[in-house]
Amino acid sequence: ERALPVSERLYRSLKLWGLYVDLEESLGTVESTRAVYDQILELRIATPQIVLNYATFLQEHKFWEDSFRVYERGVAIFKYPHSKDVWQAYLKHFVQRYGGAKLERARDLFEQALSAAPAEHSRPIYLEYALLEEQHGLAKHAMDVYARAARSVPKPERMATYELYLAKASEFFGIGKMREIYEGAIEEEPPHELPEADVRTMGLRYAQLERKLGEIDRARAIFVHVSGLCDPRVDRAFWAEWKAFEVASGNEDTFREMLRIQRSVAASFA
Structure with missing residues (x-):
């Protein structure tokens, strides 16, 4: 830029243009400011x-539609992370302006935003997208968005996303959908899986839910399924929970089988 003539450098000076636009906003017209x-x-x-x-x-x-065209120009010029604030403002103001009146267009915008955003910036977009569906679209579509989010956000953010997904499933659909989500969370394979510690937590919560519903065999099957991740020397809370479950709801045979599995798992971690 130093090689440019002084006049050209001044012409391209953002500071001078900033002063110019401030002056137009204060003393000029809408059209002169836009220019x-x-x-x-x-x-x-x-x-x-x-x-x-x-x-x-x-x-x-x-000039709402003109403002949206400006956002479009902005996200075309800038890439993440520089476009993050522009995308956030675009999505927010579009939804505030139109609500569900232009739902397909709003969906297209959210899909574009997700395509542009790296995974580490995607969770807030997914959550706003799901909220759009809850308020103006279909609960099923909202569930689909939460499902995508739970598999796609960075690993440290997946557990919180699953927890929100489960809460919404409980609100809109009930136990059948919750079971589907728990099973997906526990069984998901790389690269979409939860951290192992969170799989253990999910497994315990799922087993506790089935126990509350009186589904003893279901609860036991979940303990068995998750047990392979639980080193008895480290994950003592899991084994204590399973033991308490068998004492309360099992029999001598199921208790003995739990101990056999515990020994087998301990040997696998040795």
Whole structure:
């Protein structure tokens, strides 16, 4: 840039253009202000904040569709992480403006946002997408979004996502859907699996749920399924829970089988 003539460097100075746009917003017209913002975008010297400011200016003057076109230009210019705030504002204001009136278009926007976002930035988008479906679409579609999120967000965020997914399943669909989610969480394979510690926690919660429902055989099958991940010398809470379960709900044979499995698992970790 230093090789450019001084006049050209001044012409491309974002600081000067920023002063110019501030002046137009204060003393000019809507059209003159828009012209300055458009020139900044055409010169490709805009920052994400300039894009946000321009969209906000248009919204303040009720040019909603024009503001959405500005967001479109912004996300075309900037990639993650620089486009993150632009995407967030775009999705938020589009949903606030149209709610369920333009549902298919909103869905397309969320899909575009997810395609653009790396996994580490995807969870908030998934959750907003699911909320859109809950409030304006179909509960089944919301469940599909939660399912995608649980498999796709980074490993440390999956457990919290599954917990929200289960809570929504309980609210909208009941025990059948919850069983499907628990089983998926426990059995999911790489690269979509939960961390092992979370699989153990999920297994215990699932077994406790079945026990509360009086489904003793189901609960026992879950203990058996998850036991292979639980070193008896380390995961003592799991084995204590299973032992208490057999004392309360089993018999001598099932208790003996639990002890046999415990010895076998201990040997596998030795």
